[in-house]
Amino acid sequence: MSSWEPDSDFVFHMPTKVLYGPGSHREIRAEMADLACDRAVIVTDRGLRENTDLPARIQKALGATCVGVFDDVEPDSRFEIVDAGAAFAAKLGADCLVSVGGGSSMDTTKAISIVMTNGGSIREHLAVHALTGPQTPHIAVPTTAGTGSEVTNVALIKDEAARTKFFVLDNQIFPRTAILDPTLTTGLPAGLTASTAMDAMTHAIEAITSICRNSMSESFAVQAIGMINGAIRRAVEAPEDILARGTLLSAATMAGAAFCNAMVGVVHAVAHALGGVCSVPHGIANSIMLPHAIHFNAVTDAEAYAPVVATLGIKASSPLAAAQMAAARLTELAASCGLQTKLSQVGVNRRQFQEIADKAMADGAVLNNCRPVAGPEEIVALLDAAF
Amino acid sequence: MAVVFPTAEWVAEFKKQIDEKPDYKEGGKGWREGVIVLIINAKPQVGIDADFNIYLDLHEGQCREARVCSDEEVGDHPFVIRGEYDRWKLVVLDQLEPVKAMMQGKLKLTGDLPTIVRNIDGAKTLVKCATYVETVFIDE
Known part of the structure; x- marks a missing residue:
């Protein structure tokens, strides 16, 4: 199942030499x-x-x-x-x-x-x-x-x-x-393991749903979602597991290549603003906002999530229901790894919403979101839902 | 009457379209940053022997001045968008969306992208005004 449009143009640039392996x-x-x-x-x-x-x-x-x-x-x-x-x-x-x-x-x-x-x-x-x-x-x-x-x-x-x-x-x-080198990641604490993996998950999902989505980015992103979904809990529970660590490490790189070429969307626009205004760590901000952005986007473009839904093995009566189930699944995944799932848990207060929303609307990522964001009031509503 | 892109005549006609059509008056009303310089890289093969610099002084939906400017003037302005002739041609034909092109590296921006993003409607309506110009391209 693919959501990219073959008639749209794209650029795929990946000049970095990647050297993978324990040691x-x-x-x-x-x-x-x-x-x-x-x-x-x-x-x-x-x-x-x-x-x-x-x-x-x-x-x-x-x-x-x-x-x-x-x-x-x-x-x-x-x-x-x-x-x-x-x-x-x-x-x-x-x-x-x-x-x-x-x-x-x-x-x-x-x-x-x-x-x-x-x-x-x-x-x-x-x-x-x-x-x-x-x-x-x-x-x-x-x-x-x-x-x-x-x-x-x-x-x-x-x-x-x-x-x-x-x-x-x-x-x-x-x-x-x-x-x-996955041996360099075995000492990463559980919380950071989970939040950084969810950061990568967000890169992959937003790369798939961005208006700049394309066939090559999608192939990296879909693979990354499956790998992260399969390895995140194991890496949190068994930090020395080189297979799980290596899976997350290579998946994160693939997700990076995906979003670098397809761009990211409203989750990142808001996460950047949450980092700037409230110093919320980027991975946690992404993890919290991702399910809410899926609900927001799926109202107008549920089909964009088809590759995500398929990769997560979700079956539902409609694309919208499937996207909503994917959002719920991602919240459960984050929570099961010990991550916060609400902005109120990470030091954000409602008085900061307007500043966050204004900054998010000035972030280039918002332009690539599959559902056009009409104005800061929609960002405030997203923040409210995530609070 | 059709005018050749890129020439001073084309720039004058572009300003006329910005002034006369309602598009930019509405789309550009949030822009208070002043001058944007658009640079078409030299391409002698098609007759552009030196960089062609278009100076646009824009303010709240109005174009206060549009002209060709010298290389020396370019450095003084905070928003400069540079690209190959073939890219700009696609922009004028409304076949290349300029902000997306900046993100993809097809056009190069010196200046603060978030400021451009906040004024995305201005960018879109400027392109719209360019499409109103009856244009003959220098390489055709």
Whole structure:
């Protein structure tokens, strides 16, 4: 069952080399040599560095080619962090950036690569497909299975003062290489395992229902939904299970490739705003909003969910009923993994609804939603339903 | 009378359509950011020897000025959309939706995309006005 329209045009871009396998991080120095680089700076966050051995493992694998570690990445890094990272790497004469961590580390690294290549501040480069040449090479080593940022051309950066996330969207910022090593994800706590997996689930589902949906994205997305649905509980319950971890990791990358080319919709528009206004973690925001967006969208375009419904094995009397059952199934899945399912559980209050709605309406993702969003009042209604 | 795209005459006719038709007056009334520069990349093979820069000073549904501008002027403005002639041709023919084209990398935006998104109706109605121009394309 497919929902894409063969008469609509699309672009599918996936230039990142993907290297998958338990222990594959040990090949990073060879990958770096393939890029003709020999001075790498690792970009990561301090929590990961202090509480896990993951950055140290990558540093060890890089050996003498690692000239420094920048560990100031924050959740949704600020402009200042990006500029500081670029100055740090430039001072060390780095010719390659290695991100180790989740979406924030990878997005920060994409932004650092822009500043390293073009100079100035990242504030001067908030543009859409405006870069004119290759940027400083970036090898992405995800330690979560969700964001898909290792294969996307977008970097989200937060402006703290404006409480807004800005993004750079550019085909020049795809990481050159993504190293998917499931052994790097076994230490991920249950809550993060679940929320990042639901982030990937949202990427896949919105890629299928976006107005930019297309046959190639759909094939990645459908596969990803089935893999996440089959592995998420196992990865939460048995964190050392390499099969479950690897399934989620590769599914998240496939979902990333899907949404990078089909775009995302209203769930992401709202999640970005929830992150900017209320600091709700992105995966949790997506997980909470996804079922409510399905109810909203299915009223006018239930057929768009046909591939989702089929992949989840749902049978119902009508496309609308099937989509509604899929929404309920996703809520159950999130709850069974210990995730919050209401905005009231994650520190959002109703007084923030209007600001969230206004920001969501200015987010590019809202344009791609399969049901046109008429105005902020519809976002407020969605938030109310999710509260 | 048909005018050739891209030329100064075409830009003048485009402004006339923006001024005369109701589309942009309604769709563009939320735009208070001023100038947008549209750049058609040089394509000597079809007779565009240098970048062709269209300066549009827009404000709340009105086009205050439309003209060809120099490369030097382009750098002063916060919203610049650049693309190949063949892409712009499709936009003028209403066969390529410009905001989607920006997202896909077919057109390149320097400037704040959320501001453009908030004014999506303005973008759509500007394209609509372009389709009203009786156009002959330079490569035809």
